[in-house]
Amino acid sequence: MKRQRLAALVAACALAFPLNAAAQGKGMIFAAQEAGTAYYTIGSGLAKLLGEKLNRRVAVQPYSGSSVYLPLLDSGEATLAFSSTLDANDAYKGEGRAPLKGLRTVARIWPLRVALMVRANSGIKSTADLRGKRVTVDLKGQRAMGQVIRGMLAAGSLKETDVTALTVANVGEGAKGLTEGNLDASFVAVGIPLVKQAHSTIPGGVAYADIGSGPDRAKALLSFSPGTYPDRLDPAPHLPEVRAPIHVAAFDILLLTGAKTPDADIAAVLKVLEESFADLQKDYPQLRTGDAKKLALPTNTVPFHPGAIAYFRSRGLWTPANEEREKGFK
Template identity: 35%
Template sequence: MVCRLNMVTHQFVHDIFVEYSINWLARRENMFQERRNTIATLSAAAVVVSIGFASPVWAQQRVTIGTNQAGTFYNQIGGLMATLVQSKTGVQSTSRPFSGTSVYLPQLHRGEITFGINSALDSSNAYTGGGVYKQPLNHVRAALLVYRAPYGYFAKSSSGMKTIADLKGKKVIVTQRAIASFDKFNEAILATAGLTPADVSPVTVSGVVESVRSVTEDKVVAAPLLLGIPLLREADAAIPGGIRVLAFGPNDAKLDELRGITTMILKPAKPLVGVKEPTKVARFDVYLNTGSDISADTVYKVVKTVYENWGAMQKQMPPLRGVKPADLVPVRMSHPFHEGAVRYFREAGIWSDAHKAQQDALLAQMTK
């Protein structure tokens, strides 16, 4: 109704302007002001009526999911979830790409977007005000764990490099401004081979897309990236000889200090370009996040929709098949879950005393 009234208003003003002279309009300015005031009043009334008749269970009129740039795995997950939520609930839902996850975490905190996809590390740092976050973004909440992502450094196969130790003295991307919390992550990866940023020539780029381009254009020899994503597969196809994922060294101490991060042995598989042999890399938890100011009903409905259709999502996106339904609600959480998510978990019988203890401890951090 609001949109229809606005369209009528613009058409009316346009028709009057064409038909009469500027002087005529000037003499009747008061008349138009009265009409504009009347329309504004009607518009406000329409909003009140719309809110008054909204469903008490599903009041959210639009769901927006923040993601990384197009071509990234986060963007694919966000798009798939938006399609699922819209098809199952009828609520308009869309994914919105940003230059990086650190860009939209503050928007989640302020309730400016409904959901966003973030790593456990970035989420934990944002919630507590750690790392690059100078103030706690303590309204950030988890909705679901959605993926455990393999991550590591890649280089051109033609470079001859095979391990992280081979990066010593070379130009390497360490900082991605749009994924600010990953500085420490990348430094911890270097540390597995006994290296520090001082042992390489560290380079800063804007984000994921520039990281890939920097390797393909020989501006750097290696860059860190989520492995198996379409962007990396495109790079592998474009580079003569393809790419190679570099194996970590034996020292995991720095990685163990980071929340939501473990190591794994990645085996060669078709989507995992650059993995030439069983290769030690990192793995980090990825969450669908929201903000504490988003209504519990909205979060409940989205979590219920995703959880109950997880099998269908796995069929459409094979990398998700490694995440079992039980994994979607980890006990060792990096930041607290939203009350709407907890409500669904309790109803589904998947919220334990151990979950509650972790939740209470994380919430208590913000009351000290």
């Protein structure tokens, strides 16, 4: 109880004097994926906002993938980074690597929609049409995404062996392969700049392979990638590649930090994030599926940082469901 009261007091101080506390602190490093990805684009915007509001330097450092930068959060060499619930889960539990038990959740930011991007004039309408096609199945820098892709194929009643499975370094390399005609389907996050670039470069533009909906499709996704679900995608002005309603895969994106990050820093970051979330949504359409009132949504796959817990309690956003979820972490 004493520790909880102390954490709450620290958070309260950070809320009362966020600019002074931030100005006295050292700079932050926001780790991200390569330029053109959703993590880099939105992360750069958030880093700029934090730098302005907290009066301190927040540098964005790109890496090839979360498997590279999550260890830097764990060790304290980086301060903040986005990660899917899937990658965070694998990293924390040590799937395919040493467990990163120093990872902590700051907030749930938005549900990320992902899909297999194809040429619009290729005749590929759904994942079932990918049989025999050249498909990105693994990304070296994002291990968990390979399971999402396998789940999307399963939604189309396909196995990895039913396609020509290819491995690329990252999302950017896959998009380049599609543009240059070396791939028939590449894994992307919906609506990111890389998609817009491909759409304007490829004659006829690009589209997303529909995974369909319903219990069977949802079960197929979950069988490969727990936490992933089918999500309806409708045509919109900012999504010219979507010409009719389809379903793509989705999962939640978390803002992560390391256990060594001071509670006051986390409280200051969350205050800026909560107060400026609506402004960020105006600049970054993907964030419009998020909600400032759901920053503490208990979909986290690594524990919340003590500074975040204290902040959310002070704002009335911490729920019994959060408490139950925290008990499940070891």
